[in-house]
Amino acid sequence: MITPKIQNLNNLLLEIEYKFKKKLEEVKTLDDVINLEIQFLGKKSLIKDFLNHLKNNSLIEKKNFGKKINLLKQKIILALQTIKEKLKQKSYDEINFQKNINVGLPSFFLPCGSIHPLNQVIEQIEDIFLSLGYEIHDGLELEKELYNFDMMNMGKEHPSRAMQDSFYIDEQTLLRTHTSSVQVKSMLARKSQPLKVISSGKVFRRDNDDSNHSHQFMQLEGFVIDKNINLKDLKQHILFFLETFFNKKPEIRIRPSYFPFTEPSIEVDLLVTPKEKPSFYLEILGAGLIHPQVIVNGGYDPLKYQGFAFGIGIERIAMLKYRIEDIRSFYNSDIRFLKQF
Structure with missing residues (x-):
């Protein structure tokens, strides 16, 4: 049976995901991506606030919501990486066009960094x-x-x-x-x-x-x-x-x-x-x-x-x-x- 308190937490988690999708649609620059990452994944992010709502719940509820939070974080990280690559490519295309660079020449593969x-x-x-x-x-x-x-x-x-x-x-x-x-x-x-x-x-x-x-x-x-x-x-x-x-x-x-x-x-x-x-x-x-x-x-x-x-x-x-x-x-x-x- 889902209690009203659990339902409220589920709704709050869905609201965080909805807010992220809306904010993602407004992203125009790499700075916007960084600000969005701080807002949803930083130490004072919406996800950290959600974790504070769990402190009075049972251990089982904390574990269940912990899995949901990790899945949401993975979605956010993947979405941010994708939009970041698109913005970088768009920026490179604009520079290449302005300087009349031959974009058909082969380039070096530069892998993305990751958190240590x-x-x-x-x-x-x-x-x-x-x-x-x-x-x-x-x-x-x-x-x-x-x-x-x-x-x-x-x-x-x-x-x-x-x-x-x-x-x-x-x-x-x-x-x-x-x-x-x-x-x-x-x-x-x-x-x-x-x-x-x-x-x-x-x-x-x-x-x-x-x-x-x-x-x-x-x-x-x-x-x-x-x-x-x-x-x-x-x-x-x-x-x-x-x-x-x-x-x-x-x-x-x-x-x-x-x-x-x-x-x-x-x-x-x-x-x-x-x-x-x-x-x-x-x-x-x-x-x-x-x-x-x-x-x-x-x-x-x-x-x-x-x-x-x-x-x-x-x-x-x-x-x-x-x-x-x-x-x-x-x-x-x-x-x-x-x-x-």
Whole structure:
């Protein structure tokens, strides 16, 4: 049975598609195409607004509408690419006609570019968490030691710094070692109100580059601050994310771990089943309940508010989804690799 609320969401999705078709008919220039892309696919687009309408719906409804949204996005992307090529060809024809160029001469094939696979994965993850009511907050790559370490319960003499200290610009400024530096800033800005935030971007570590490690990589941080938050809430969010991202029910293993900014801390391993090789568990993210001291540093009362946080390595999860064996493939600018996406 379709409830009035579901019917309204279906109507809203149809309205977005109708608006796009009407706007597409009005496109005259390449600038119009760019503006249309921002309006329907950007971070503040109509589709992102639609995802916000889903935050209070059931998980099944979110999953069903997620598939419809992805189909609509694919239609929009294809339509924009088609009209863009037509406008480019029209522009070239006009130039050739004006300059009396022999358009019959053979030319080089120039393939269209595409979004980098890591950015594609980030967009997929953002869509999933936006459907759960999360906000997207941006952070600084060049960060103060105060927010990167001190406010995250990692003081100057804390031993956990030994694994992360790197790339200092001066005594108080460094290239951030994790996206967790967004946590306290977001908490201080919200002033003791409930929070559901994700933040992604580059992070930098003192590490030796090999097939599984890089001194620079992408990370997505997520955290929730509210009353009566517990590990069960964290587990449900992780399971929903993994099932939606991999499009199948995941088999995971949760084991205790240690991070200075969470207590208790856990790591989540995913069962990997490669072809013609034995199955094994692979760590995919770290998480836990936010440490009371971090909550205090963010201006919240830990007796009233609790929270959980998780960190996802974008390269690691992309390698699993697309069966990529070497992390360096993402950064070598090899067109043979990139054009597959």
